[in-house]
Amino acid sequence: MTNRSVALRRRAVKFAAIATAALLAAACGSNSGTGSDSAGAGEVGMVHYFSDEGGSKAMAKVLSICQAQSGQTIKNSPAEQEAFKDAILVQLAGSNPPDLFSYWAGAKTQYLVDQNRLAPLDDMWAKNGLDEAIPGSLTQAAATYNGKRYLVPIGYHYVGMFYNPEVMAKAGVTAPPKTWDELLAAADKLKAAGVTPFALGSKNRWPAQFWFDYLLLRTAGPDYRAQLMAGKAKYTDPQVAKAFELWKQLFDKKYFNDDPNGYDWTDAGDMVSSGKAAMTLMGTWISGYWDGNGVKAGERYDFFPFPEVAPGVPQAALGPVDGFAVAAGAGNPAGAEKVLACLASPEAQQAVALTQGALAPNPKADLSSQNEVMHRAAEEVGKAPVFAFNYDLATTPEMSDAGLNALARFVNDPAEAASVLAEAQSTADGVFSGS
């Protein structure tokens, strides 16, 4: 090697080292910059999953109402629902969580509370008189965890048996079934008329849970189900086997459409509105879907509550509750709480309910312009002695993934009920062993 090339090499090493150091400094410098980039004073970052057509319209109205009421600028970050479930974990795990974010009441919120990721809202709750705005039963079920308030409910849905009145009438079913036997009789008439009695689109797994939830609620009752969700009862218990047995009867008599796992819930909804099927067990959000497709409420769709199966069992109502929470490390918690207080107000809740096809927790929200199907759904919830969350919100995330999987396997082949439940229980043993 010549002297010249050695000198050149030394210069190259120095050059590379300086370049690297400069880049590192720039990277580190900008990092600390973004660290404090959370909403400046007066700005509240809001992340939510109301991003579909109805949801975006609802949030646009809510934003204008709440920006005025709270005096804060709201940075709106909608995300698609399934993507949100993943993204929110990542955001909460980072050092810059969103100030305010939407979330589902029940086991999912309990999980975050147990990991200390949510800020308690008791002070804000008392200061803004939310005990008058949100009914006690909902506060107890949806807002309170480990004795403190963590979530402000903004809307909820009710799961009922939605049906096509024209198809039912043509098949000779004159009155909505009130008991299990009446339901089976109606299904028989529909089958004879060439209509699929029940449409189920469980491609994304969750629509099947409503059948499991209601059958268990109507036979073993809400108290037993709460035990099962908490891991204190077993999936191999006779009560669960009984619920699956009843469900299997429906499959054996071919009351469901072929291949439910191949269709989405909207496909099942289309089957009902087009007359190929008569009923689908779904939440009130399907009214938003049908309204958007021009299917007229009351005439071409209606609902009845899931019938009584075992007499004397409390007729619980089932459904998810959406709410908003404040992250524990939020940059602007004071501003977030102001916006939260607005979200509990009648105007904001009315905006969400009307455009989403949801029901409003705040009884003062003026929902008179909603269609009568929604009014009757709200009445049903009011009448119900207990409000229960659907399966994937009632039990821990780890168990719910395995449980939904088990339901999908059962729907695929109902003869496998016993092995499906045994597998679910073995997962449950692992999940709940720590508690």
Add this chain to the structure above:
Amino acid sequence: MTIRRTWWAWGFLALPILTYGITVVWPALYSFYHGFTDWKAVGGGDWTGTANFARMAQDPSFARALRNTLIWTVAGVVVPTVAGLALALGLNRITRFAKVIKSFFFLPLALSLVVVGQVWFWIYRPEDGLLNIVLGALGLDSWRHAWLSDPATALWAVMAAWGWQQVALAMVIFLAGLTTVPRELTEAAQVDGAGAWQRLRAVVLPALRPSFVVVISLNMINALKSFDIVYVMTGGGPFRQTETLAVLAYRVAFKTYDFGYGSAVSAVLFVVSAVIIGLFFAWNSWKDRHA
């Protein structure tokens, strides 16, 4: 004359190496570390040693995902390679409208895997999907099937959709490789009386060795990392039957909030991929030295 200006190269390489290190190497190492913890993203993170790996050995989901990944790798290398070669050989003989026809076969490559997944999801729909409609029209009603929700057919259906795009990739590479086959050799063989099949085996295939290496490596790598097309078409379903290791890692991390276990599965996927690809390249260089 040797090039002594290597110091310029290091200067230019500094930024890409740094970026690669920060965005690929460091997160990968960080993820491998978490495979040994019970990290839950929003909590946990305590060292658990090999607990995750012990759990993996007992987990039927892991066994199925590993099996699916290996099946995919084998079938995903053999079928697209052979089909791509056949297509390339056939297209090579076309002279009229050659460019137009080759462009049609090239089109699947221009689509993202998510689009491919969505298109084939519609083709496979039980009631109104193209495949079942065509089968019905041909009178093959008994062949109509719920392709994506029947556990027996779901994985193969997804692999077929993925293979549709991979064949195009293989075809393109083989077409390029065929232009390098020495004309004098094929003509000499023809003069010597060699039939088409003999010409293929003795002249064309050996000349295509480098193309084979590229096609097989690309197919292998794409098969091992399959995630997007599975996620879009079945989400890993029906009830986890179409999960590959990548889909399993994602589900376990983001759906059951067990990021520690998910990281462990990703680490295993990395090792499996490294072993398979490493073996292939080792075999390849052995053949090079002993050819």
